[in-house]
Amino acid sequence: MTESHDSHCPYCALQCAMTLTPTDASSGTPPIDIAAPAGARRLPLTVAGRDFPTNRGGLCKKGWTSAELLDVDDRVTSPLVRQPDGSFAPASWETVLDRIADTVRDSRDRFGADSVGVFGGGGLTNEKAYQLGKFARIALGTSRIDYNGRFCMSSAAAAGNRAFGLDRGLPFPVEDLDGASTILMLGSNVAATMPPFIGHLQGARGDRGLIVVDPRRSETAKLTDEGQGVHLAPAPGTDLIVLLGLTHIVITEGLADLDYLAARTTGFDAVRRSANAWWPERVQQVTGVPVAQLREVSRRLADGRGTYILTGRGVEQHVDGTDTATAAINLALVLGLVGKPGSGYGTLTGQGNGQGGREHGQKSDQLPGYRMITDPAARAHVAGVWGVDPSIIPGPGVPAVALLDELGRPGGIRCLFVHGSNVVVSAPDVDAVRAGLRALDLLVVSDFVLSETARLADIVLPVTQWAEEEGTMTSLEGRVIRRRRAIEAPGEARSELWIMRELAERLGAPGTWSTEPAEVFDELARASAGGKADYSGLSHALLDTGIAAHWPFPPGSEGTPRMFGERFAHPDGLARMVAVSPRVREPLGQHGGELTLVTGRLLEHYQSGAQTRRVPELLGARPHVTAQLHPSTAARLGIAEGDAIEVANVRGLVRARAEVTTGIRLDTVFLPFHFAGEQCANLLTERAVDPISSMPEFKRTLVTVTRADATQEVPA
């Protein structure tokens, strides 16, 4: 019998539980390869859904087909070095590690340590994310580290920190939603992005109803057809005004929980004044959401039978994303929902380790345990764990978009390490990013596939992936879970802990550099002790007993599944209500175009598509980019279903096929961002960022849509 291993899905933050069984040739275990004819290809393991609170045994299409990732055609199995003719040739680890260390040393000597940069990812295990932050600060000596979570969770995190003094995406277990009577979901399409999550919406769907706010009739918005559901479809980017309008109605109709506000919050007066200006008729005029719907939704939220407010990227990935998330938090506080059993506010974290990835030091301004790098006490504590003098830890660096902007510029970054992101597809304004990467002296990409970013590298380092490695992830509910090795990695693939150790040694770095995930976890736990995200009572051994470990988890604790029951994390224990109001936006018209482009996700593809475009069943279902257009808009532009079209603005041009649907507003066009080359939605997005979180404006830009010349080449 081949041994089975309990682990979790390689993709999103729901971290659905799986059992992985190696298809050992002698065991007779049948191979699964859904796309290929039976027996055509034998995958290294089989995947089965496992019972767990978040997924209850269910998996989505991506989870079911995840074993395909282990055996993709262009799996990188040895270090690759770019040749003068542009091709890659395999090389030995010794050669490439020596060359990297030499180039980094030279760059530091000539241009200073900040000429070396690191770009991390929210898919890395806690151990790797922690080690990457330490590697940047004390092996490379650079302040220039940030990661793709800046594109993902930064606005909600900033709003949570500001309001509650702490950011844990869901401050309650996912199962708590089962008992809800009303759930307001703003800018989240869980039906496509976390399908098993829908199981937790049953109560709200069957009872008072699910309320979905999305300019599109997304798969999740369609769920509101049942029972008492409501779909609000405001103009993209106007959610802050919708939320101020709902807050206005709650206050003027006497539905606010004044006792709660007095006992648990500060700042209500200013919030009340800011909401005053947004009476329902004015909100309708700006957002397009009818007054009657606004009133109906306000009353339902206040019915006191168990209400949750949840936000997703649709409201967060804007230049005012932090303020919009703050407005959602203010509404939840006005209703007295936060920290009370059976109600609450949360943001739905996206990447597999999107939660842990933002706690252990990959962020430009942060040290492990969710500590600030500018705080002298934090620096002293972490320096103690690292065995270095606090003065050698650099100060804050710059956030992702600014970091990418420094690539190849005079006085900027000349060598870049990328771990777990495919920036030439997923960052805003990708043409500019590509130019920056090309201008580097050295680009080192660690990946297990030749992603579009890896293809631009000078050196590609082959790394282990989910089913080949041990570690921990922290799911969207702040629960620390174990990832387990089920099979050996192919060829010369190595763990990133090993790569960092080898480079740290070559660079003469201080401190110790373990390659054992359990040891690195113990060090991470010590570094986090006393911080906001405190893991100090946890270890791999304790997690292996199967406990439900929601942080903070200091020694002797049983974890913290529910937060804020008694107090918030600010020193006075009160939640801060921050008055927010819509800023005057620069007229988007200046950037050319007549339709608003909204970007987002499809069920079948994950992020930049680097992984899922390599899985035959997923690519087969969604082989190329399609742009959603309303039938009236399509007719006006002379476009029919399936036509080749061009979506363009001053930054670039995307070639797509038209998908004509009544599920989108007349003024809006939708593109998923999972495709590369001339199908890449981020050719069109801009580098404008939220001033508080540095989140780019991914969700809203202006474009022109035209039918492509029939003779032009378009995606098949």
Ligand SMILES: Nc1nc2c(c(=O)[nH]1)N[C@H]1C(S)=C(S)[C@@H](COP(=O)(O)OP(=O)(O)OC[C@H]3O[C@@H](n4cnc5c(=O)[nH]c(N)nc54)[C@H](O)[C@@H]3O)O[C@H]1N2
């Ligand atoms: N299949 C799949 N699942 C994934 C991922 C994936 O790439 N593919 N990625 C994972 C990650 S990292 C993340 S962050 C999550 C993201 O999960 P979601 O937040 O659910 O994903 P998105 O599709 O980006 O955005 C959600 C919705 O926001 C809407 N939207 C756009 N603009 C606006 C607006 O101005 N206002 C409002 N109210 N809504 C708007 C879009 O129409 C879309 O339906 O998904 C995770 N799960």
Ligand SMILES: Nc1nc2c(c(=O)[nH]1)N[C@H]1C(S)=C(S)[C@@H](COP(=O)(O)OP(=O)(O)OC[C@H]3O[C@@H](n4cnc5c(=O)[nH]c(N)nc54)[C@H](O)[C@@H]3O)O[C@H]1N2
């Ligand atoms: N227009 C638009 N753009 C967006 C968004 C949007 O909604 N609209 N959403 C944004 C969001 S929320 C996110 S999270 C980003 C995500 O976008 P990316 O940061 O590009 O994320 P992935 O596509 O997951 O890229 C991960 C890469 O790392 C590799 N990888 C996976 N695991 C590991 C590992 O453990 N180690 C190493 N070294 N490599 C690994 C994968 O093979 C893949 O090549 O995109 C953002 N971009």
Ligand code: SF4
């Ligand atoms: S919902 Fe997320 S974690 Fe669950 S199987 Fe799908 S991709 Fe994996």
Ligand SMILES: [Mo]
């Ligand atoms: Mo994300």
